[in-house]
Amino acid sequence: MDSHSPTLLKVENLSKKFLVKKSLFKKEYFKAVDNVSFSIEHNHVLGIVGESGSGKSTIGRLVLKLIEKDEGKIYFEGKDVYKFSAEEEKLFRKETSVVFQDPRTSLNPRFKVFQIVEEPLIVHGFNKKEREKKVVEAVEDAGLDSSFLDRYPSDLSGGQRQRVAIARAVVLKPKLIIADEPTSALDVSVQLQIINLIKRLKKEKGISFLFISHDLNVVGMLSDRILVLYRGKVMEKGDARSILKNPLHPYTKILLESLPPDHPKRRKNLSSIPEIYREEIKGSCVFYSRCPKATEECKKEPAYRITDSREVYCHFV
Template sequence: MTAEPTTTGGAGAAPLLAVRDLTMAFPGRRGRTGGRGAPVRAVDGISFDLAAGETLGLVGESGCGKSTTGRMLVRLLEPTSGSVTFDGRDITRLSQGALRPLRRHLQMVFQDPHSSLNPRQTVARIISDPLLVQGWSAGDARRRAAELMELVGLIPEHIDRYPHEFSGGQAQRIGIARSLATSPRLIVADEPVSALDVSVQAQIVNLMERLRRELGLAYVFIAHDLSVVKRVSDRVAVMYLGRIVEIGDKKSLYDDPRHPYTRALLSAVPLPDPAAERRRERITLLGDPPSPAAPPPGCTFHPRCPKAQEVCRTERPLLRIADPGATREVACHFPGD
């Protein structure tokens, strides 16, 4: 039986966000005869909790279902099955009208800052739009937008400029300001720095960390760069082919990864010490990830796993506590070294 997802909240504290058995299956492609192929299970039954003020990093290769998960959390995509409970209320099947008052507490920051901003609107309108939807007057919304620009490190006097007049890093700050407009409790950040230069990435990460401390925000931070995830996260969940294969506090996961896939991902992260970089083992995975339209039986990682045995080919491993008294969960028949 799958272990109950854990959080870093206090004993008995209800999670801010509770995800249970969440799945997303997209229709298969149409064939030449008009029929559809097998559905693509982009997310295949994931569960986790998130405490108030906590950051959960969600990592994995491209196509593993990270971004799809993030969009389901804020109801930009409708899940095929499972549930998302926010602050004690199941929001999975709420109508758009019933969901609207809750949206002020659930916001998202997107990967490409320029494509997520309307090029025909001024920054004032972009940031204040969520407030206008919530019933704010135009004057109050504009004043709030100027305050938010200053909060994220932009010049309020530039409020009437258009997105193309800002650099990539500045545009992402505008996106962050927009997400903060309604004073949310949870922000889903979908690869928020991957489209930026390395020097600008550090500035945005530092900004998000400061905002979390000052505003008490919780983040689901989606990324493929494990060094960035380590910098911002309290806990980390590793996804492979739509499933979480390992989840736990970042220190134990980075210091002692238990799933072979986690070990392979971490072995590719550059080390700042050249001597240590030369000494360590680099784990190279064979082949490409299988198609989510036709996943292999048993453990979906077994075709690429150097430790795979017969049980891995026939029986799907469930997330379970890795060690007695530990909070880390691993979906592997043979976790550890």
């Protein structure tokens, strides 16, 4: 990869709120993504981790322009994605793709594997001969052999179906794949196979991933950088190894503690942490109500603390 080429994806101060209640006099909004910034270099994996409802998928959908942002900027290889020409928009669609959690619902059950993987090639105007070659290549890249081409999704196991979804995602040779909980619906042993496949696609094809998961254990296995999200806000972000070795934010520590008991990285001396500690306070740190370390100071919102490898939203870092 050309070391001078601009950052693959740069997201600056991205925010999104959803209308949740509307009456004659009042509209109520829910902030799903709150002032989030990150970047992904070529041939890198950024893991976004956070519990259900923290805004992970919304970030993925915003990056792919499937929904409108409220505020913020998104640059793909240095270009503002909201100012693309028609030609640049088409290239962006070709160079980005997505893999979802549940391949049972994301794959068309009436299509055979060949047709499923072929479809993006038709959209982008490849001729029949090119399509045949590229489909076979993509299916092999995803770790399946060509005997699968004639089969329907219902004839496949969960792991095989997710490989088909990955073949479809790589068939146009994208630069960035948004993988939204791609292993969460799979058995643990199959999860590991899919994680290894993603690692291989990064290494051999130079594809970057925005890898979304609620499981820091999974994210830690393949990410170069990690972003920890809570209620739409970045709690901590930085180099993956350094976060796993020395989490600084109390929420990251809680996520690490929820690693399986036999995991070598599990912190043995952390006691279990109850769901809710104290009442919500307007204008406080967003983690105030659940933070085991909160003090009076936390009734005010913290600024981001920046250390050499990290950015942390906490008064005490």
